[in-house]
Amino acid sequence: MTTSNSSPIQFAYWVPNVSGGLVISKIEQRTNWEHLYNRQLAQTAENVGFDYALTQIRFTAGYGAENQHESVTFSQYLLSVTERLKVIAALLPGPWNPVLAAKQIATISKLYNARIAVNVVSGWFRSEFKAIGEPWLDHEERYLRSEEFIRCLQGIWSQPAFNFSGDFYRFRDYVLKPKPLEPFPEIFQGGSSRAARDMASRVSDWYFTNGGSVEYIQKQIEDIRTKAQLNDHQVKIGVNGFAIARDSEQEANAVLQDILDHSDIDAVKGFHHEVQNAGNASPEKEGNWAKSTLEDLVQYNDGFKTNLIGTPLQIAQRIIEYKKVGVNLMLLGFLHVQEELEYFGKNVIPLVRQLENELGL
Numbered sequence: 001m002t003t004s005n006s007s008p009i010q011f012a013y014w015v016p017n018v019s020g021g022l023v024i025s026k027i028e029q030r031t032n033w034e035h036l037y038n039r040q041l042a043q044t045a046e047n048v049g050f051d052y053a054l055t056q057i058r059f060t061a062g063y064g065a066e067n068q069h070e071s072v073t074f075s076q077y078l079l080s081v082t083e084r085l086k087v088i089a090a091l092l093p094g095p096w097n098p099v100l101a102a103k104q105i106a107t108i109s110k111l112y113n114a115r116i117a118v119n120v121v122s123g124w125f126r127s128e129f130k131a132i133g134e135p136w137l138d139h140e141e142r143y144l145r146s147e148e149f150i151r152c153l154q155g156i157w158s159q160p161a162f163n164f165s166g167d168f169y170r171f172r173d174y175v176l177k178p179k180p181l182e183p184f185p186e187i188f189q190g191g192s193s194r195a196a197r198d199m200a201s202r203v204s205d206w207y208f209t210n211g212g213s214v215e216y217i218q219k220q221i222e223d224i225r226t227k228a229q230l231n232d233h234q235v236k237i238g239v240n241g242f243a244i245a246r247d248s249e250q251e252a253n254a255v256l257q258d259i260l261d262h263s264d265i266d267a268v269k270g271f272h273h274e275v276q277n278a279g280n281a282s283p284e285k286e287g288n289w290a291k292s293t294l295e296d297l298v299q300y301n302d303g304f305k306t307n308l309i310g311t312p313l314q315i316a317q318r319i320i321e322y323k324k325v326g327v328n329l330m331l332l333g334f335l336h337v338q339e340e341l342e343y344f345g346k347n348v349i350p351l352v353r354q355l356e357n358e359l360g361l
């Protein structure tokens with residue numbers, strides 16, 4: 001099946017709205033989780049070629065993330081200080097119900113010219129659910145709920161009066177006004193398991209997945225797009241990667257080694273134990289983190305596996321390999337986010353554009 005596409009590959013970055021940065025390491029990290037740092041970061045991002053910013057939802061501390069700003073609120077703040085950047089707010093069914101989310105996001109869409117999108121996450125952190133008194137559903141049920149949640153968002157936004165009778169949610173002639181601006185907010189989802197892929201092939205606009213080799217990602221894409229075709233649905237693909245761009249490959253590899261040498265091993269082990277509630281809990285055991293080593297987990301979403309580590313040209317060439325197998329967006333994390341995102345935008349993105357032109361991709 002042909003999977004390449006002719007639109008320019010898009011770029012997103014992880015908003016550090018939780019403390020501790022994007023690696024579980026005691027290495028010095030010049031990354032800050034507070035709003036003023038993030039204001040400057042978002043403004044830089046839109047000026048150097050990033051399309052999206054992704055905020056994270058976390059209710060409790062753990063594994064290096066002591067403080068966490070709330071995702072929807074923080075996304076709205078970032079929209080208020082930028083002009084073009086689209087901001088993706090994470091929503092966790094359970095703590096959120098679809099009507100609250102639909103209403104919040106519709107208002108934000110109106111206020112910020114349709115620049116808000118959402119990432120529906122399905123939960124991996126059982127201790128967090130316990131801490132806030134939320135029932136912990138098993139893996140398949142979490143996805144059944146997420147799919148109903150997404151169908152409700154889509155129905156509430158698009159239909160004059162919405163009716164729904166599901167296992168988790170019910171609506172009777174529910175009228176939401178105002179509706180969000182069109183195009184309606186894009187719906188991303190995170191996860192790699194079969195349930196995640198099946199949901200993407202039915203309802204989501206975007207499938208976000210953890211880092212992995214080109215071959216591993218290609219397999220997922222083929223599975224999703226084959227099923228999506230049968231469902232007459234189109235879904236775009238975003239892949240996580242941790243980028244270390246330096247003037248030489250040796251320098252970049254040395255930074256990776258330094259991050260690993262300083263990894264907070266107790267926190268990484270704790271995280272490893274906890275993420276077994278995600279991918280390994282899925283019946284086929286193919287979800288996020290199901291096969292991650294302790295070294296992989298030093299980056300929360302397996303970002304080292306994508307291997308965006310080297311010179312700007314090496315990284316640009318690698319991104320093109322992902323594009324060739326059908327990836328539409330690279331989601332990026334960095335060590336010193338402000339400096340490195342700026343370097344990436346100025347030195348890597350232009351090379352990607354050049355290669356796309358040269359190769360007619």
Ligand SMILES: Cc1cc2nc3c(=O)[nH]c(=O)nc-3n(C[C@H](O)[C@H](O)[C@H](O)COP(=O)(O)O)c2cc1C
Binds near residue numbers: 055122208209301
């Ligand atoms: C790019 C991306 C972003 C995610 N963001 C969050 C988040 O902010 N909060 C959260 O609790 N889970 C987040 N997740 C976790 C997923 O929603 C999901 O629970 C997890 O990946 C396990 O899914 P799986 O078992 O289907 O692979 C994210 C996952 C990915 C891939």
